[in-house]
Amino acid sequence: LFCRLNNYFEGYLSIASTVPSVICLILNFLLVNKVSPTVRVLSSLSVMLAIFIITTVFVKVDTSAVTKEFFVATLVCVACVSGASTVFTGSVFGVTGRFPMRISQALISGQAMGGTLSAVASIIDLAAGNDITDSALAYFLTADIFIVLCIIAYLLLNRLAYSRYYMAGTGSLNLLQYEVIHAGSGAEEHLGTNSIPPLQPILKKTAILGSCVFYVFFISIIVFPAILSGIESVHKNSGSPWTTTYFTPLTTFLLYNMADFCGRQITVWIQFPGPKSKLLPGAVLLRTIFVPLFMYCNYQPRNHIKTVVFTTDVYPIIFTSFLGLSNGYLGTLPMIYGPKVVHRDLAEAAGVVMSFFLMLGLAVGAAFSVIIVHYI
Template sequence: MDDTEPVQPSLNSNYVPTTPSNHHVSEDEESDDQSPSSSLLPKHSSVPLAVRYSPEDSYCFVYIIFFLMGIGSLLPWNFFITAKHYWLYKLSNNTHGSGNKEHRSDLSDYFESYLAIASTIPSVLCLILNYVLVNRLSSNVRILSSLFVILVVFVVTTVLVKVDVSDSKTEFFIGTLASVAVVSGASNLFSGSVFGISGHFPMRISQALISGQAMGGTLSAVASILDLALAKDVADSALAYFLTADVFILLCIMTYLLLPKLAYSRHYMLAATGDRGAAAAGTGSGVSVPPLQPILRKTWVLGLSVFYVFFISIMVFPAVSSGIQSVNKASGSPWTTTYFVPLTSFLLYNVADFCGRQATAWLQVPGPTSQVLPVLVVCRSVMVPLLMFCNFQPRDHLHTVLFGHDVYPVVFNCLLGLTNGYLGTLPMIYGPKVVPRELAEATGVVMSFFLTLGLAVGSAFSVLIVHCI
């Protein structure tokens, strides 16, 4: 695969056509001195011509590694959510029994509400911490430490699957929320750091990382459906979930350790180290916090676009979309009772989201400075009323169902996922490219912060939306 990226004219880099030799000139290695924002930062010395030539990504190894790390960044969290029946079983009053039947308890009734709170706050705090640590701790330390923390938590969680906690449900409840908080925070530190270093690579690498995150959601949705069809015991299915997550975390650690051994990634990672050193030298300190003002000056529209895309998506997915039932549910068929929500809400949304993100590898329109991009983002607001007026049940206030056919939630969920993937990915990959190279990693962290903030605020509004219905 050719490593040359289609560059939008508005990106502040000088594109040099591919040379006919085995190496080519990378747009990310071009000087940013002509950028309007370069006056805010210390000037680079001239880059030697030999440094401008980057190796090729042989067999797309680096692309695949970032794709796998994208899967690993969200797969643990997705599997925590997918194991919903396991948590309810553990917190119910029937853990001495042998079946899957769940007896309600106060802990199980409020588990999901506490789960959202336990995951949101650490996510935002860890992304702020990540920005502060960009120049204080190397990306290797931040990424590997967060992966090891996630691995330890999941190994403990896996062991607890076979432990009887019926006499200490409150302690298990508190411990689970603490585990969710740690995993959520560490996952965001990991994903923010990885997306930060991907900003030093061509845009295809950032796109691979984001597409991998969508694939993580797709895999968890497939696992949920297979569980419904095949699993006979809720504890055994949860054990399979957590063991799979353990394997993926180990895979992320091994593949990340492989990156410096590949010439293509080593080229960009060494350049990134030099850029950070130049930025720190200009401020007179080796541990300076990256300047936020020049980053926001160039990326505030892109950041708000990312925020609003995920704000709208999380408002209705999965809080509203998973509550839409088949209008033929009374027929009692497996499609309308067991598989309708997992297929139409979770699987279709995640597959469409993946397709939207993957499309940005070939099509990058509108550009980073186009006014069309934020307009399209705002137009997604229509998805909220469209899903609200499907057959969501129970309905306490909005009794009218305008879209009373099963095809409507299928179409609406596909549109929601497709637009989330495409319009959410474009500003994410544009952000690190519209700032000088030495701010690319910090900009990637800032864009991740906008994304997480959109999820946090949207989660709060999703509760209001459900109550309004």
């Protein structure tokens, strides 16, 4: 049972982390005007903190006799954390939609930096040869501390004059307000702002950009981590630490996250193609080629496709570099464009909508990754 669960753990983990996210993003959009960003952000952080504290306690509990039950409990915890994280990210990204573009870009780059630091910590832990239980305890305690710091940082945000300037006096509009503004009557100030944001005008402006975000992350989650983590060195039997211990952590998690971070950082200096360019969706569609490329690397175990075409370790390294780089660049551009192509008072709702496209891509891609892993 353990071996069977271990073989497909990454796929089930992806589903548990992405499907609840889509549901929570829909809820987040419906609550944009009814619940303040502060309440949404702090409540989601509180849920994450509670789950991580529980998980930290469980590190020292022997679960070997209840493997299946603990596996299910782990997926439930992942689903809860993922849902709360989605509300947090969607709310924060919606708020940053009111700020200059560089703020949204910094937020997106920070997400990639988190993955990179986690990968580095994992490799250091492998090199140190620490006890796995102590390592897990250290990881979860670190997460607990950083979530507390996030809560403190957000509470301090409204005290900054810079943030108050961009956040004060704005709110998402209902459809009637949107039409009044663009009719130029100036009567919008007499209308309430407690309704659901107008989805139709937002989608009209962001549909293509949202589709690009969806497809970028759809392709990425199919490959990473479900397929990438199963690619082994073709020289694994040599007994070298590089091929047995460090190959997957370095070529999968560290390399992908570093390339992803670099791709996101490039958008600070280069924003091409533009939000209305046909080159952007064209470049996004080209990423489809990554799926067959990784399928024919040395993924193990293989059930149906017996042929390994790329029989040298350099191939998955090159492919992973381009996968991460293109994910970072082509995923960031439409995300920062989205809140800027709508009216300023619709920016927060547009940011949530763009986050929805992102999470929908991850959810659908996670489901496809399980199918493809079984197929390989």
